[in-house]
Amino acid sequence: MQPLAGFGMLTVQIQEEVVTVPQHTTGEILVTLRREIFRDDWDMLAEDLVVYQLPLWFYQHLERSTDHAFTPKYDRIFTELFDLDPGMLSQLLVAPDPVAVLDALKDRVFTEAHWRLRRMRLPWPDQDNVAQRLARTSPARYPYGGLLRCVRLTMPGTTVSDMSLILHLPELVYWQVELGQLPANGDVLDLLFRAYGTNDLRPLLAATDLPERVKAHADQLPELSFNFT
Incomplete structure (x- = not known):
C-alpha cells in the first residue's frame, strides 16, 4: 500500500461481518x-x-x-x-x-x-361481533344457534372447543352452527331439548330467561354439568 502524500501510511482495518444467509424460503x-x-x-x-x-x-x-x-x-x-x-x-x-x-x-x-x-x-373470534357483521350481510339461516350459544355461555369457562368435542363436531362447524350459518344436527337438537326441558324450541326464540332455564335443567346434561356453578 502506497502512503498518501503528507499523511504517511494509511492503514484501514476492515472488520468482517458474518451474515447467516437463510437456506430455505x-x-x-x-x-x-x-x-x-x-x-x-x-x-x-x-x-x-x-x-x-x-x-x-x-x-x-x-x-x-x-x-x-x-x-x-x-x-x-x-x-x-x-x-x-x-x-x-x-x-x-x-x-x-x-x-x-x-x-x-x-x-x-x-x-x-x-x-x-x-x-x-385458539383465539376464536367474538361471536357477538361476528353475528352483528353477519346480520348486515348474511342473515342467520337457522334460528337455533342463539339457543346453543346461550347453553355454552351459561357454563363458565366452556369454550367452542369444549362444545365441539361434546357434540363430536369440528370446531369450525360448531362455531357456524352457533352463528346460525349451519343447521343444528340431531345431537345438537337433543342437547337443546334437554337443556331447555322442551321438545318445542320455537317459543324460546323470543324468551328472555334462557340462562335460568338452562340452569334449571342442568341435571339433564350430565356431560356438561361439571361446568355449572
Whole structure:
C-alpha cells in the first residue's frame, strides 16, 4: 500500500461481518410445517386458518413464496398456528434439515394432551361481533344457534372447543352452527331439548330467561354439568 502524500501510511482495518444467509424460503418452511404438524390434513388446517382470517387459497399462495424472511405479522400467526416457540421460524429458515428440528419437538407437539390444549387456546373470534357483521350481510339461516350459544355461555369457562368435542363436531362447524350459518344436527337438537326441558324450541326464540332455564335443567346434561356453578 502506497502512503498518501503528507499523511504517511494509511492503514484501514476492515472488520468482517458474518451474515447467516437463510437456506430455505418461507414457502418451503410452510410446506414442511404443514406436512409435519398437520400431517397433510388440509381440512384441519383450513379449520385453524379461519381463526386467523386466512383463506386456504391464500395460505397455499404463501407456500409458493420465495421470500427468505417472514414479516412480523406472519411470524406471529404461523408461530401460533403451528405451536412453535418464539424465534423458531427464523431457526427453521437457516436449519440444514428443518424436518430434523421438528422431529426433535414431536414428543411435545404431537401428544394428545398438548394438541388438545393447543386447539383450546385458539383465539376464536367474538361471536357477538361476528353475528352483528353477519346480520348486515348474511342473515342467520337457522334460528337455533342463539339457543346453543346461550347453553355454552351459561357454563363458565366452556369454550367452542369444549362444545365441539361434546357434540363430536369440528370446531369450525360448531362455531357456524352457533352463528346460525349451519343447521343444528340431531345431537345438537337433543342437547337443546334437554337443556331447555322442551321438545318445542320455537317459543324460546323470543324468551328472555334462557340462562335460568338452562340452569334449571342442568341435571339433564350430565356431560356438561361439571361446568355449572
